[in-house]
Amino acid sequence: MRVKGRTILTKTITLIKTQKRKGRYNVYLDGKYSFPIGEDVLIRFALSKGKELTDEDIENIKEADNTSKAYQKALNYLAHQLRTKREVRDHLRQNEIAEQDIESTLAKLAEMDLIDDLQYAQSYVRTMAKTADKGPTVIANKLRQKGVPAVDIEEALAEFPEEQQVENGVTVAKKSAKHFHGESFRTKNNKVRQQLMQKGFSSDVINLIMDELDLQPDDQEETAALQEQGDKLWRKNHRYEQKQRVQKVRQGLYRKGFSGDMITRYLEDKNSE
Known part of the structure; x- marks a missing residue:
């Protein structure tokens, strides 16, 4: 030629x-x-x-x-589903695609609106808000792991308004309260709060959830819980002399959130057995 x-x-x-x-x-x-x-x-x-x-x-x-x-x-x-830009990049790297081809592919996908991290994040937040028991903090962490930029995460979390967070959180808190039925009222409250925190709800939202939940102490339930916890501690400390055994059980029940008066009455009954 x-x-x-x-x-x-x-x-x-x-x-x-x-x-x-x-x-x-x-x-x-x-x-x-x-x-x-x-x-x-x-x-x-x-x-x-x-x-x-x-x-x-x-x-x-x-x-x-x-x-x-x-x-x-x-x-x-x-x-099969929406993906973040990082997820697509990682997938192509795993398939040994050259970096220059990956970048050109990502640019083309973005131009055609086939990848959009904000759109992905908004969809993810809506889905989690409807189907999961997680709060915004956990959801945001998941999105960060998927490579979504912080600015997109912040905007996407608007899809999970405070009212819905409280509604979801109350459902979680009710389940937790039932799970901790054998605990003292104070310990139950603390553990419900801790679980809500672990699920990703903020302190302010947790306060609203607890107000909505409105847990109230039940004397019979508290007495039954103390009896159960106290008997376990009593058996556990059987090797000690009576005075030291009583002291260890008292300390253990304090740590579990029971009131001093209830502990004293329980131990008086134990001493009279």
Whole structure:
């Protein structure tokens, strides 16, 4: 091939053979296998038997095919659910896609609105608010782990208003209160608060939840709980002399949140047995 008086070496396509994989082809140059391509690249470069290709043409075709494969892998990954930009990048890296192809793919996906971290975060927050028992702090941490920028997380959390946080938190708190039925009233309150904190609710929202829950002490329940906890401590400290045993049980019941008067009455009953 001569271009502007210069002779440029070329190779001729002698065969384009269909692969077993749908939409993929093997290209033969001068009678020898040279490289594989996808159907979109085949069409874009108008490749056909007899066409002459320069070394530069071949490199451009290979690069286009690499980019096309990266894009297709990304589309397949996105087919089932929304993904963050970092998740797509990590997936492509795991598939050993070159960095330049990853970046061009991400840019194309963003241009076509197929990846959008804010949109992802908003959808994630709405779903978690409706289906999970987690508060904003835990949700925000999950989004950070997925690579969502802080500014997008902050905006997305508006999808989980305080009223809904309180409503969800009350459901969590009720379950917790039932779980801790054998504890003292003070310990039960503290443990319910701790669990709400672990679930990701803020201190201010926890206060609103506890006000809504409105737990009230029940004398019979408190007495039964003290009896149960006290008997366990009494058995546990059986090896000590009576005075030391009483002291250890008293200390243990204090730590469990029972009042001094109730502990004294319990121990008086124990001493009279």
